[in-house]
Structures are given as C-alpha cells and as structure tokens.
Amino acid sequence: MKLHRLCGVSGVGHGLALLGAAGVLLCSSGAAMATDISVWHALSGHNRDVFEKLVKEFNRSQKDVEVSAKSFDSPEAIEAQLGKASKAGDRPQLVQLDDNHTPNELAHRNYILPLYTLLAKHPIKDAKWFLSEQNTFARDSKGRLVAFPYMVEVPVMYYNLSAFKKAGLQGTPSRAWSDLQGQLVTLANNGSRKCPLTSDQPVSINLENLAAVNNQLYASNGNGLGKGKPSFSFDVLYIRHLSMMISWVRSEIMVKPEFNEVASKRFANNECAVLMSTSGNLGWFNDTRVLDFSVSGLPYYPQVTTRPGSPFVSGSALWATTGHSKDSDAASAAFLAWLAQPKQAARWFQETGYLPLTQQAFQNTDNSYFQKLGDWKTLVAAYAKDPGSNSRGFRIDNYPRIRLMFRQTLENALNGKEPAVTALKTAAAQASAMMKAK
Secondary structure (H helix, E strand, O other): OOOOOOOOOOOHHHHHHHHOHHHHHHHHHOOOOOEEEEEEEOOOHHHHHHHHHHHHHHHHHOOOEEEEEEEOOOHHHHHHHHHHOOOHHHOOOEEEEEOOOOHHHHHOOOOEEOHHHHHHHOOOOOOOEOOOOOOOOOEOOOOOEOOEEEEEEOEEEEEEHHHHHHOOOOOOOOOEHHHHHHHHHHHHHOOOOOOOEEEOOHHHHHHHHHHHHOOOOOOHHHHOOOOOOOOOOOOHHHHHHHHHHHHHHHOOOOOOOOOOOHHHHHHHOOOOOEEEEEHHHHHHHHOOOOOOEEEEOOOEOOOOOOOOOOOOOEEEEEEEEOOOOHHHHHHHHHHHHHHHOHHHHHHHHHHHOOOOOEHHHHHOOOHHHHOOOOOHHHHHHHHHOOOOOOOOOOOOOOHHHHHHHHHHHHHHHHOOOOOHHHHHHHHHHHHHHHHHOO
16 A cells, blocks of 8 residues: 555654544545545635645645645635535535624535534544634534634734834824824824724724623624524714714724725835724735834723723634545545644744634744734733633624625715714614514
C-alpha cells in the first residue's frame, strides 16, 4: 500500500493526533488518488488571498486531499447557486454561509451536514474552540456547534493616528459618545473636514450593538433566546442616539454610512479619521503600509452603563453539506482539522482580524502582534469568557429581511426624511409583522 504524507512515517504521531478519525480513514483507504473537495466562499480582497494561500499550502502539505476554492462575489451569490444545486454533486463539500441569527434554520436545510455530526465521526483533537460555549454563534438551540466558526468578526472603532496627531488630540478616541463628538469637531477643524467619521455598519453600530455595548437587551424574550416571539422596543436610548447621529450628519462631523467597501477603502487611503466597521478589515489595514492606525472598542453611554459590554459577534462560518462519500466527508474533516492547527489558526487570526478559531491560536499570538493595535487584545480576550445574557447573541425569525428594513430606516432618518422617534417606532412595528411572515 502506498504511504501518503498523512500516513507516512514522518510526523505520524502529531498528524493523527490532530486529524483523529479523519486521518485514520484517509490512511486506511489506501487509495492512490487524492480525494477532491470543493469550498465555496465569498471572501474578498485581502482575506480571500490569505484563505486561498492556506488552501494551496494544505494541498502541498499532503497528497491525500485536494481542496479547490471557488470565490463568489457575495453571500447572496452563494445562496443563489446553492438553490440551483439539485444534486449533491452540484454542491461543494464546504460552503461559507453568513450568520443570519437563525442557525437552526440553516442546520435543518436538507443539504446541510451539521458540524457536530461530522466531528462525531471525525473529531478534531487537541483543539479547544476560542468562543465561549455560551455564545450562540454557529450553535443550535441545544448549544451544539453546527458550523466551523472560521470567519467570526466583531465591530470595532478604527482611528487614524496621523489624523489625531495633526488635530492635536492625544491618546485615543473617547468611548463616550458625547465626548467623541467634541473630538470629531476638533478633527473636522484640523485636517479631516471631508471625513471625520464614517461607517459601513449602521444597523450593527446604531441598533444591535447600541444595546449590547450598553448592556441592554436588543429584543425582548432574552434577545429571542427564550420561548415565544420576541419584539423590539426602541426606547429613549435609541431615540436620543439616532437623533444625535442625524445631527452629526447635518453638522458634517459624520459621513453617512457607505457600503460595498467604500467606507473601508476611504479609511485605508487615509481619507477618514475614524471608521466604525468590522474587525475583519484589520488584516487588510495592517497590510496597508501607508496607513498608521489603531483599534478601540465601540462607544457607549456612561449614563446607561458604568462599563461597556461586548458587541455581538457576527460574520460567517464554513458549513458541511450532505450527500458525499465517506472518504469525501473524511477529507473535509481533515482540511478543517488542518485549519485548526495552532500555526494555521494563529496565522488566520493575525492576518485577517477574524476572532481566533481556537484558544491555541490566541495563545500562540505573540504580544508584538498587538503592540500597535491599541485595545485589540483586550477586546478579543473577552470572547473566550461567558459573554453575559445581553451579548451572547440573538435569535430573530426572518432577520435578514428585517435587517435590510432597519438599514433603510436608518438611511431615511440620516437623510432627514423622518425624525428618529417616528423612524424607530415604525421600524419596530414592521419588524414584529415580518417575524410572523413565512
């Protein structure tokens, strides 16, 4: 029988310890041909390059599994292609799907193989997941991991160190919204008039995480994690906050949210002093040599909470699909196990800004990586702990459609079409009706 790299004498102990049953199955098959698996993803730019380099390195590291990565323009394009795939052979073995706050719905699709089922047969050994088990990301109502939590991100506040220095501001942006306003005025008057602040995450910053960071529930019924239908009640906190955001746009200390990487590209090009966006941009910004930046947490209201809470995690995960051979499932598990190895997992975290996949990935990251990144290490470390009831996640039926409606609501308000109180009252009522719609 031919000895493949996963099965050969060199490194047998370490390889099988990590690959577990997946490695055993691949080695016992004795097949001379590599098992092909396909991964569909919607990563773009810098993060796409990092992932595809990892795929190539995995393929070079052994001869039993050949992974091909197919890139899509958007998560919606992946969903559309999956909808057209009538046979298992038309689907990839692994697919990146966005967190839509309804993982039970994803896990119950007839073509999805929950991760806990795959790992029951092919366990990934010697790796402990980084995210606390209390966090609901990629977990079903029973707390079981249904997908590989690989592209997990959190919203953060990026700031341009050169812009702050030019404006004569010492230290970091204030994490109190009212104090941040004064800093933005100073930035606007001293070199950052065109873009003191912008964002590409209006719903995340101004609704979802306005609750979590201020240690409030986002929706009733324990953020939808309890029994029965939740509801939204955008109270005085939301009304005052959105009213302030409207005034910031009018006074030109905030540029209205810009999408499709417009806002993040402007920050990367030194056009904006402050950007509120996802941590998944961090690796790209770090690789932009002309950009001198750092990272802080989202602002909060000291009148509401004495200490800021942690934002909700979001992002996407790699989901396994059904209908493939035993060798194919084993090959998928072997690839995931390789990604979970400390070296690869630490590299993914450091080069992208996604949260660490495993505790080993975080522990294997030297302090020198965090040296110029402000509060990033502290912000990350919080997610290995119990997030608390307000930040562990939320479950809302039909949330992707609701989120789009919220985004339009915020856009209308920031454009001056509706006052904050009217916009938020209407949005809450529409969301309740949309939860009941099929």
